[in-house]
Amino acid sequence: MANITPYEIEETKLIEEQGFDDHFHDHHHGDKFQSNFISTYIFSMDHKMIARQFLITGMIWAIIGAGMSIIFRLQLGFPDESLAWLKPLLGRWIVIDETSGVGSLQPEFYYALVTMHGTIIVFFVLTAGLSGTFSNLLIPLQLGARDMASPFLNMLSYWFFFLSSVVMFYSLFLSTGPFSGGWTAYPPLSALPQASIGSGTGMTLWTVSLVLFVVSVLLGGINYITTVLNLRTKGMTFWRMPLTIWAFFVTAILGLLSFPVLASGFFLLMCDRGLGTSFYLSEIFIQGSALDFAGGSPVLYQHLFWFLGHPEVYIIILPAMGLVSEVMSVHARKPIFGYKFMVYSILAIGFLSFIVWAHHMFMSGVNPFISNFFVVFTLIIAVPSAIKVFNWIATLFRGDLRLNTPMLFTIGFVSMFISGGLTGVFLGNSAIDIQQHDTYFVVAHFHIVMGIAAFFGMFSGVYHWFPKMFGRFMSETLGKIHFWATLIGAYAIFWPMHYLGMAGVPRRYYKFDSFDAFGSFGDMNMFITIAAIVVFFAQLLMVVNFFYSMFYGKKVTSKNPWGASTLEWTTPIEPGHGNWPGNLPAVHRWPYDYGKDGNDFISQITPIAEGEEVDAH
Amino acid sequence: MVLKSHRSSRVHPQKFALWISMASMVMMFASLSSAYIVRQAAGNWFEFNLPNLFYVSTVIILLSSIALHKSYKSFIAQKETPYKRYLVLAFILGIGFVVSQYLGWQQLYALGIDLKGNPSGSFLYVITFIHVLHVVGGIACLIVAMIHAFTLKFNVTEKRKHRFELVNQYWHFVDVLWIYLLVFLLICK
Numbered sequence: 001m002a003n004i005t006p007y008e009i010e011e012t013k014l015i016e017e018q019g020f021d022d023h024f025h026d027h028h029h030g031d032k033f034q035s036n037f038i039s040t041y042i043f044s045m046d047h048k049m050i051a052r053q054f055l056i057t058g059m060i061w062a063i064i065g066a067g068m069s070i071i072f073r074l075q076l077g078f079p080d081e082s083l084a085w086l087k088p089l090l091g092r093w094i095v096i097d098e099t100s101g102v103g104s105l106q107p108e109f110y111y112a113l114v115t116m117h118g119t120i121i122v123f124f125v126l127t128a129g130l131s132g133t134f135s136n137l138l139i140p141l142q143l144g145a146r147d148m149a150s151p152f153l154n155m156l157s158y159w160f161f162f163l164s165s166v167v168m169f170y171s172l173f174l175s176t177g178p179f180s181g182g183w184t185a186y187p188p189l190s191a192l193p194q195a196s197i198g199s200g201t202g203m204t205l206w207t208v209s210l211v212l213f214v215v216s217v218l219l220g221g222i223n224y225i226t227t228v229l230n231l232r233t234k235g236m237t238f239w240r241m242p243l244t245i246w247a248f249f250v251t252a253i254l255g256l257l258s259f260p261v262l263a264s265g266f267f268l269l270m271c272d273r274g275l276g277t278s279f280y281l282s283e284i285f286i287q288g289s290a291l292d293f294a295g296g297s298p299v300l301y302q303h304l305f306w307f308l309g310h311p312e313v314y315i316i317i318l319p320a321m322g323l324v325s326e327v328m329s330v331h332a333r334k335p336i337f338g339y340k341f342m343v344y345s346i347l348a349i350g351f352l353s354f355i356v357w358a359h360h361m362f363m364s365g366v367n368p369f370i371s372n373f374f375v376v377f378t379l380i381i382a383v384p385s386a387i388k389v390f391n392w393i394a395t396l397f398r399g400d401l402r403l404n405t406p407m408l409f410t411i412g413f414v415s416m417f418i419s420g421g422l423t424g425v426f427l428g429n430s431a432i433d434i435q436q437h438d439t440y441f442v443v444a445h446f447h448i449v450m451g452i453a454a455f456f457g458m459f460s461g462v463y464h465w466f467p468k469m470f471g472r473f474m475s476e477t478l479g480k481i482h483f484w485a486t487l488i489g490a491y492a493i494f495w496p497m498h499y500l501g502m503a504g505v506p507r508r509y510y511k512f513d514s515f516d517a518f519g520s521f522g523d524m525n526m527f528i529t530i531a532a533i534v535v536f537f538a539q540l541l542m543v544v545n546f547f548y549s550m551f552y553g554k555k556v557t558s559k560n561p562w563g564a565s566t567l568e569w570t571t572p573i574e575p576g577h578g579n580w581p582g583n584l585p586a587v588h589r590w591p592y593d594y595g596k597d598g599n600d601f602i603s604q605i606t607p608i609a610e611g612e613e614v615d616a617h
Numbered sequence: 618m619v620l621k622s623h624r625s626s627r628v629h630p631q632k633f634a635l636w637i638s639m640a641s642m643v644m645m646f647a648s649l650s651s652a653y654i655v656r657q658a659a660g661n662w663f664e665f666n667l668p669n670l671f672y673v674s675t676v677i678i679l680l681s682s683i684a685l686h687k688s689y690k691s692f693i694a695q696k697e698t699p700y701k702r703y704l705v706l707a708f709i710l711g712i713g714f715v716v717s718q719y720l721g722w723q724q725l726y727a728l729g730i731d732l733k734g735n736p737s738g739s740f741l742y743v744i745t746f747i748h749v750l751h752v753v754g755g756i757a758c759l760i761v762a763m764i765h766a767f768t769l770k771f772n773v774t775e776k777r778k779h780r781f782e783l784v785n786q787y788w789h790f791v792d793v794l795w796i797y798l799l800v801f802l803l804i805c806k
Contacts (some may be wrong), residue, residue, distance in 0.1 A: 081649065085662045123691045149630040218641055232625035255635060268652070269744065277739040279656070295661040295736055300652055307627035357659060423697040584623050 006560055010454065011203035011570055014605050019583030020460045024146055043159075044578050045151035046424040050158050051137035052469055055462070057165060058129020059543060065120035068113045070536050075105045077529025079511050093177070112198050113182035114508060116172065118183030119206070121451065122189040124168070128161050130458050131255075134319055135224045135248040137465060140442030141568035142242050144233025144585050146578045149226040157219035164212035171205035179206040182508070184305055187298045191272040192288060203273075207266055211477045214259045214266075221259075223325055224252035233567070237586035239343075240604070242566050242591040243336060247322025250350040251315050257354070258311040266305030272296070299364055306357035313450045314353040317417075318346060320389060320457020324410045326591075327464045328392060330564045331407035335592035336389040346383030352381050355507050362430040362454035363437045371430040379426035385421055389414060400595075405479030412487045413453050418451025419491075423498065438508070441501025444494045452490045459483075459542070466546075467561050471574045472553035478545040485538035492531035496524050566591045589614070630633060635783055639790050649747070650801055653740050657805060663735035664806060665728065667799075670721035671745075674714050675799055681710030682792040685759075689785050697771040702767055707788070708759045711752065718749050741802065748791070748798055754767070755791050758784045760782065780802075 071090070074083060084103030093109040096102070136154065140147050148154045171178040180198030181189030185206065193200045228249045233240070241249075267280040270281045272293075280301045281293035304600040329336040336342060358374040359367055366489060392414045401407065423445040426432050436442060459482075466474050505518050512518040560569040567587070573580050585605045597612065608614050626633070656662075688703030722742065730738040762784045765777065 022623055024622070057703060144623065149634065153634075218638070222634045222637050222641075225637050226630045230626045230628070230630040230633055231622045233623045236625065258639045259645045261648035264645050264648045264652070264747070267747065271732075271739065271743060275732060277743075278736060279652075279739060291713045292733070297656060297659055300656055302646060303655065304652060 003184075004611055005558060007264065011559070011603065011605065014607075015583055015585045017584045018605065018607065019580075020586055021144070024578050024584075025582070026266050032342060043098070043155060044149075045155045047136045047140050047147050047151070047154060047480070048153055048469070048575065051133050053158050054128055054132035054136060054161070057162065058125050058133065059376050059546070061120050061124040061129065061165065062539070063543065065117050065125060066536055066539060068117045068120070070533060072110055072113045073529040073532045075110055075510065077526045079513065083191040085262065095308060107135070108180060108197050108435065110510045111175055111182075111196075111508070112177045114200070115180050115182055116168075116178050118433065119168070119210075119279055120318070122183060123210070124161075124165060124312070126451075126458075127217065127255075127312070128213070130454060131248060131251050131315065132158070132161065132220060133458075134244070134323060134461055134465075135220070137469065138242075138244050138568065139224055139227050139248055140231070141468070141571065141575075141579060142245055142591075143228065143231060143236055143567050144567050144580075144587065145227060145231035146580075146584070147255075148223045149230055150223055153219050154223050154261075155209070156221065157216050159203045160212050160216035160219065164209045167205050167209040167212065171202055173208070174201050174205070174338055176200055177202055179203045184302075185269075185486065186305075187272065187296075187301050190467075191269060191280050191301075192284070192286065192291075193273060193420050207270060211263065211266060214263050217255050218260050221252040221256040224248055225256065228252075233584045233587060239340075240587055240590050242322075243325040243339070243342050243346075244322040247318045247325075247347050250346050251318045254311040254315050254318075254350055254353060256536075258308040258315075261304055262308035265301060265308070266303070269301065280329075284486065289402060299361070299366070302361050302364055303357070306360045309352075309360060310357040311353045311590060313395045313446070316448050316454045317457075318349065320413065320454045320461075321346070323457045323461035323464075324392070324413045325395075326435050326566070327406045327460045328395055328410040329412070329592050329594065330464070330562050331402045331404065332395055333402070333563075333594050334395055334399040335596075336391065336396075337394035338387070339590065339592060341387055342391055345387045348384040349381060352377055352384070357426055359430070359433075364502065375428060375430050381424065381428075382421070382425060382570065383435075385417075389418055389421075404463075405474070405476055405483055406460045406464035408480065408483045409456045409463065412483065413456035415487070416448050416453040416456055416490070420445055420447075431441065435504075437502060438506055439501035440497040440507055443507050444501060446499035447497075448490070448494050452486075452494070456486075459486075462546070464562070465568075466549065466553075467556045468548050468568055472549055473548040474553060475545050478541055482538050482542045482545065485541075486535055489531050489535035489538060493528050493535065496528055500524065560603075563601050565593055570605055578617065629779055631779070631783060632786070635786060640785075642790075642794070644717070645747070646744070646798065649740075649744050651774060653801075654711065654805060655743070656736055656740065663730075663737045665730055665737070666806075667741075667802060668721040668724035668728070670717050670724055674717040674721060675795065677710050677717055678714045678792050678795055681707045682789050683787055685788050689781060692773065692781060694771055700771075701766050704759070704763055708763060710758065711756045711759060712789075715749055715752060715756070718745060721745075730768065744798060744802075750796060752791050752795065755784075755788050756785060 041049065044053070071086065074081075079571045082102040083105055084093055084096050084101065087096065087103060090105075091275055093106050094103045095106055097104070126594055137146070138149070168178075176197045178198060179185065179190070180196055181203070181204040185203070189195045189199055190203055193203070228241075228245060268277070271277040272279050272281055278293040278296035280298050281291070281296040284291045299566070325336050325342060355376045358370065362371055396411070415545075423441065427436055427442060427445055462480055463474055466472070468520070500521055503518070503521070505521060508592065512521070556573050559571070559573055562569070567585055570585050572581060587604045588607045589602065589604055591604055594600070596602055678716035684703045688707060690702050691699040691703060722745070725741070726740070730741070732739055732742045762781060765780070769777075
């Protein structure tokens, strides 16, 4: 039995006296929501269970996506070594030379791996796995709501994601392989089924999967926005919402406004593939014969794709930023520095993300005068980003830091975001981009700033809210090993890539043996591959830690193990359906009252004391 | 189904959800319109007049909207018969719109404008087709509303009023969307 501290008794009393009685428990909901195995664990309509479903599905995809990167890194780091030992896993994608016995990866499959790695990590892991998990878990809990506005749509959102996952997973086993034209699916490779072996059935399934994914994102987003606007508890004004909620809210808006554009882009693409229209296809010769298409423009697809594609990177990074702000403030025992500026910069980033998409297309033949416009707005994004970084550092400054795993990952996030953000300033400049585009410099930039950084934000969230999700702690020792291996390993992978890029080494190449200029980078590529393998195993350690701790981790004995002031820690250790057993808590203050007037922290449900200065942030 | 909780806004959550999905649909048609403009500016653009039936469709969908509005007003005023009659009328006119659009495409095809031909024609077919898909969604909602009207006992409750408002708003939305598309297609011919 958990120890009940005097503080918790007082807290329970506060909720009962000050809270809002919504008559939630007047009727018995138990039978409808958690009566049997299927309604509890599978077709669950409880936001906390759906969050865990998103997280675990995302983890499975992360292992697959990262595993793929290891296979193509082996090809890049050790191009002459035999990969025959991968034959049992990859089957006929490994071709074994009869005389020498050396097994090599088929070039077509290399492209399929790169494409799938990008698609899986961007959409399935860092969109569904990150914002799907934490928006679901935290929006109702931190706002003081019983659940999402529509638990049913919420369940559908997960199951559309699941369906989309199944279709994509199935495409990995096609005899012609999954789609192999890059995660951006530019036409003509994506529009002509005969263009490459992955462009046939592989591409069809890719499109079906992503359309299902868009449905999932839209259903989720509608719910997140409605819940934030509509189901905040008594006293929870906008300026009392934790930064996590602000981030999820803006993320959902971005998704809702940009994914439909991708959907219409895909619709036109499907017409080109199946109905013979020429939206994206111009006069094309393939295998010696001219096709019927006339007058289409592949750049049109790029516009539609990147109109989603750019907000998409903020759909990935904003939730991570929100999680980091919250976790950092709790473990630095200090209010987040510049709360309102944090909110304004989230809003500014969200707005700017819609008017910079063509910086992905500087080399696609966009008018240089139009490029100027996009350069200026791209560079302006540095301003809100820098404000956020400054505020995080100022939050850490003279804080009473607890250097536990979640906190380490937030600090790692800030480090990654700075390193990756700086190279963005180079790439955002259309003149420098002429040299750097499509080189490993770009690969290094976006992996650090939105790949690794977003993973760090996600890890800090998982380690921090694991006690809320499963009622146990994750192992600190394993967590710290995971952190240091990932931090050092990630820099070891991506730092050298900047040099490769500046030397002009192009991305997406299967082998560099026919280019003398790039021959001298063999050792560096080998080093990167070894670092990638180490980092991959460190992530497996995290997965082991996750599942081990779920069953055998140290039990949480009090409601508020971190001493945090937000509402999710006023629920029981393992909250049931409806989150609060009695009344909903009422909110009296902002979420970051740490170290105020000599108190370690003051929960949001504590009324303002007499003579206390209010909302001084 | 909407859950009980503290409401921080007077607007019903389902209505918010509907408005948010409308924003998302607006973005879809905005992207198609801008793709249309971008492609048109690139040249090699075949010009032709819209089929006359598209104007007939416009009148039909406007009348349908008015009928649904009348039905809603009668519902509020507790008048059962006009409520049901106007609802059925709105539904029939909705079907009429889809049929009229279909005949419009046939008229276009007879003029020699093919889906596979010049992108100006392809865009017209695709944009109007996606719009019709949204109208079909609205017709499905009207069917549900009619099932309610004819199977449930006539009774003006808050819940039924709220549901009817959702159907209403979506139906007017696809109507306005069509007017927008027609004006857009006329201006950017």
